[in-house]
Amino acid sequence: MAIDIAAVLDGCEDLAARTPNALARGMEGSAILAIASAVNVLAARGVDIANFTVGDFKPSQFSIPPALADGITKHLEAGNTNYPPAIGIPELRAAVRTVYKRDLGLDYPEGCVQIGSGARPPLYAAFATVLEPGDIMVYGIPSWNNPYYAYLNGAKAVGVETKAENGFLPTVEDLEPHMRQARLICLNSPLNPAGTAMSKEQLKAICDAIVGENRRRSAIGDRPLILLYDQVYWQLVFGDTEHFTPVGLVPEMAKYTVFIDAISKCWAATGVRLGWAVCPPWMRDRMKPLIGHMGAWAGRAEQHATAELLAEPERLGSWPAEFTEQVQARLTALSDGLLAMKADGLPVDALEAQGALYLTVKFDLLGKTLRGQSISSDDDIRRYLLEETHTAIVPFTAFGMTKDSGWVRFSIGAVSVADIEASLDRIRTALVRDLPA
Numbered sequence: 001m002a003i004d005i006a007a008v009l010d011g012c013e014d015l016a017a018r019t020p021n022a023l024a025r026g027m028e029g030s031a032i033l034a035i036a037s038a039v040n041v042l043a044a045r046g047v048d049i050a051n052f053t054v055g056d057f058k059p060s061q062f063s064i065p066p067a068l069a070d071g072i073t074k075h076l077e078a079g080n081t082n083y084p085p086a087i088g089i090p091e092l093r094a095a096v097r098t099v100y101k102r103d104l105g106l107d108y109p110e111g112c113v114q115i116g117s118g119a120r121p122p123l124y125a126a127f128a129t130v131l132e133p134g135d136i137m138v139y140g141i142p143s144w145n146n147p148y149y150a151y152l153n154g155a156k157a158v159g160v161e162t163k164a165e166n167g168f169l170p171t172v173e174d175l176e177p178h179m180r181q182a183r184l185i186c187l188n189s190p191l192n193p194a195g196t197a198m199s200k201e202q203l204k205a206i207c208d209a210i211v212g213e214n215r216r217r218s219a220i221g222d223r224p225l226i227l228l229y230d231q232v233y234w235q236l237v238f239g240d241t242e243h244f245t246p247v248g249l250v251p252e253m254a255k256y257t258v259f260i261d262a263i264s265k266c267w268a269a270t271g272v273r274l275g276w277a278v279c280p281p282w283m284r285d286r287m288k289p290l291i292g293h294m295g296a297w298a299g300r301a302e303q304h305a306t307a308e309l310l311a312e313p314e315r316l317g318s319w320p321a322e323f324t325e326q327v328q329a330r331l332t333a334l335s336d337g338l339l340a341m342k343a344d345g346l347p348v349d350a351l352e353a354q355g356a357l358y359l360t361v362k363f364d365l366l367g368k369t370l371r372g373q374s375i376s377s378d379d380d381i382r383r384y385l386l387e388e389t390h391t392a393i394v395p396f397t398a399f400g401m402t403k404d405s406g407w408v409r410f411s412i413g414a415v416s417v418a419d420i421e422a423s424l425d426r427i428r429t430a431l432v433r434d435l436p437a
Contacts, residue, residue, distance in 0.1 A: 023152070030145060031398040035382070039392040050423035051392045051414045055192055055357065058414035062268040062326065065319045071305025072272075084300040086292030087284070088115025088276065092303045095310035096261075096276055106247050106254075111281040114288060115303065119232050119262040119275035121296030124149055125287040126258045126277055130184045130226045131155040138178045139186040140170035142193050142399030142407075144230075146186045158182070159400050164407070167196030167351065168360065168396075172205040179213045179225060188230040189244075190237060190355025193399050193409035195331070197237060197354040200244050207250040214256055226283075227257045232275070233356040235266035235320070238328045241354040258283060263306055265356070268323065268413075274298040274306055327357055330412040330420060334359050337424035346431050359410045361393075366406055370434040378404045388434070389426040 016025075036053040043049050063069075087093065093113040100106040116122040131137060133154030139146045140162045147157035160174040169191055179185075187206070189198035207227070214224050227246055234243045246253040262275030275298075277287060291297065298306075309315050331353040338361055341348045347364035363385070365375045370384055378395035385391045396407040412420070 027151065028148070030148075032394050035392070035394055035398060039386070042386070047390060049386075049390050049392050050419050050426075052410040052412065052423075053392045053394050054414065055411050056270050056413050057268040057357075061414060061416060062323065064269045064272065065267055065309070065316050065323075067309055067315045067317065067319070068263075068267060068269065068272070068305055071308055072301050075301035075304040080300040080304055082300060084115075084297050084303055086297060087288050088113065088297065089300065089303045089307065092276075092307040092310070095307040096278065099310050100278060104245055104248060106245065106278075108254075108278060109281075112278055112284055114277045114279070114284050114291060115298060116275050116277070116291050117273040117296045117298045118264060118270075119230070119260050121291055121294060122275055122277035122287065123228070123230070123260050124152070124294075125290040126226075126228055126260065126279070126283070127153050127155070127184070128290055129283055129286045130228075130258075132183075135183040136178070136181050137184040137186060138175060138182045140168070140174065140188075142168055142396045142401050142409075143186070144188060144192045144399070147400065155183075161401065161403075164351065164360075164362075166202075167191070167354070168194040168407075169196055169198055169202065170206075171202060172209050175206060176209055179209060182225055183223065184226050184228060185210065186228045186230065187246075190233040190241075191358075192233070192356060193358055193394070193396065194351065194360045195353045195356045195358035196351060196360070197241050198244060200242070200249065203244050203246060204249040207246045207253050210256060211250060211252050224256055227253065228260060229257055230260045232260065232262045233265050234261070236324060236327060236357065237355040238324075238331070238353060243355070255280060266320070272298075272302055274302050327412065328353075330415065330417055331357070331359050333417050333420045334410055334412065334424070337421070338427075341424075341428055341431070346428070346435070348427075348431070357411055357413050359412070361408050361410055362406045363408065364406050366404060368435070376404075378406065378408070381406060381408065384430075385427065388430045389423065391423045391427060 039049055039051055039053055092115055096113045097108050100108055114122055127149045131153045135155045136158055137150040137155050138158045141159040150157040158178055160170055162168045162170050210225055210227055229246055237243050246257045258277055258279035260277055264270045335350050338348050338350045349362040351360040353359050363381050365381050368375050378397045382395050385393055393408045393410055
């Protein structure tokens with residue numbers, strides 16, 4: 001007879017209160033995933049939801065490159081199933097260096113690449129390498145999960161709220177007041193959640209200021225100010241948008257920059273779990289044992305398959321261009337439809353999609369009464385869109401913005417163009433119906 005574990009566990013809730021680990025007790029879950037979970041509950045009940053919440057790719061909409069799937073299968077069948085080196089297999093580390101030299105103009109030496117199971121373990125290891133308890137990490141708001149990683153290292157996250165006219169990206173004027181106290185600055189371009197990209201002038205000004213601050217610190221023997229540059233979306237840029245790197249604009253930044261990168265977004269391979277950091281050797285050497293003790297290495301077969309495709313991108317065939325075209329087509333359909341509503345006088349606006357899989361949209365509904373409900377917060381807007389139009393989005397307050405503004409993120413990785421068009425029709429119908437004439 002099996003032991004009834006539920007009966008054993010009944011009434012043990014007090015154990016949480018008597019287990020005083022402050023770190024675990026104070027750790028918050030992702031607000032974005034909480035919203036997505038609520039959407040999934042509705043979908044499970046049979047409600048047809050246009051789900052624009054999670055920054056992921058639904059395999060039925062975006063499959064990984066066939067060459068990657070074939071390569072992983074080939075290496076599994078060849079027996080590449082044992083532990084890989086904690087820093088990643090040599091072939092993959094060399095291939096990453098090849099990509100950075102060939103495509104970004106950055107010729108990094110051996111000893112600068114750390115592989116991990118996706119971008120998150122190298123990102124966490126970078127935080128843990130740079131920050132001590134009480135240190136300050138500075139980042140722009142809205143932002144992905146940077147504050148959680150600061151919390152895990154006992155550091156203080158200082159967010160600077162950005163402006164729509166700057167693409168919700170921080171400027172040197174935003175960051176400079178905090179540079180003397182900071183130990184780490186986090187930038188992300190193209191940006192999650194806004195889908196905007198750092199301009200050459202914007203990024204260079206920040207890098208020049210970081211170099212100047214580090215020269216000051218060097219003269220007094222102080223610890224350096226490090227820049228974490230998250231560029232996991234850099235191969236997904238559109239139109240005339242160009243991706244720039246700190247080191248490409250200011251070579252001295254190679255001393256102070258850690259790149260975070262992955263195949264997750266550029267190959268729709270979020271579940272394959274393969275990413276890396278590129279950084280100075282002293283930092284890589286300190287990150288290596290952290291990744292190793294976490295066991296956060298990517299699978300050996302996945303590493304071999306990725307190395308082959310990075311070194312010889314022609315093996316991917318037409319897949320990258322077709323993938324980018326499909327992402328852009330969805331963002332364009334969404335943007336065109338929303339801006340058409342704006343042109344017709346509805347309280348909707350959107351920023352140009354420059355990269356990633358996101359569109360930044362504003363619903364100017366705060367202070368209005370819709371369907372008998374007063375709209376007083378961004379979360380009210382989210383609920384209204386979900387309940388009245390079956391459209392699921394994430395408000396910028398879930399990305400750290402402290403004031404309700406009406407700005408929200410649409411993520412297109414789980415929807416088709418037809419899904420987008422149907423959602424747009426429902427949004428237009430609801431707004432025309434519910435707003436005063």
